[in-house]
Amino acid sequence: MTTIGKRSTGELFLLIIVMLFIIPLGFLMFSLYMRGDMNIQPFHALIGVISLVVIILYVFLFMSKPKELIKHDFVNLYIEYQSSIVAIPLSDIESVISRRSSGEAFHYTFGKIIIKTKRDRYKIGHVGQCEQVAIEILKLRDSVR
Structure with missing residues (x-):
């Protein structure tokens, strides 16, 4: 045969670039929230964590395609x-x-x-x-x- x-590698490349920007931003927001410097509601922190998990799961699902x-x-x-x-x-x-x-x-x-x-x-x-x-x-x- x-x-x-x-399968396209361009979309995976774009997803990895997005992850490289979102993960440090998430850690920065989390550390500022834990120190008390950032007035953020727990709901917003939860939304950020959920969106990060969704992006990581999407990358793994994309990688599992043939x-x-x-x-x-x-x-x-x-x-x-x-x-x-x-x-x-x-x-x-x-x-x-x-x-x-x-x-x-x-x-x-x-x-x-x-x-x-x-x-x-x-x-x-x-x-x-x-x-x-x-x-x-x-x-x-x-x-x-």
């Missing part, structure tokens, strides 16, 4: 989700849509791919170079037909 789509998300063997397209593998016949694919992730002024190369078949619709997130992957899937589909 040949790999077409891989690295090779989309594969093919010139007959079927295989999509690897976290707990299952879905096989789609290339002849059943009707359309492929790529949606790049974006920030305020940035458009990243990673994003989501939506594959529409005659029966179902499959969404694959966190795909690196999603536009090239969509073009490759369409070329494979056209070569089978």
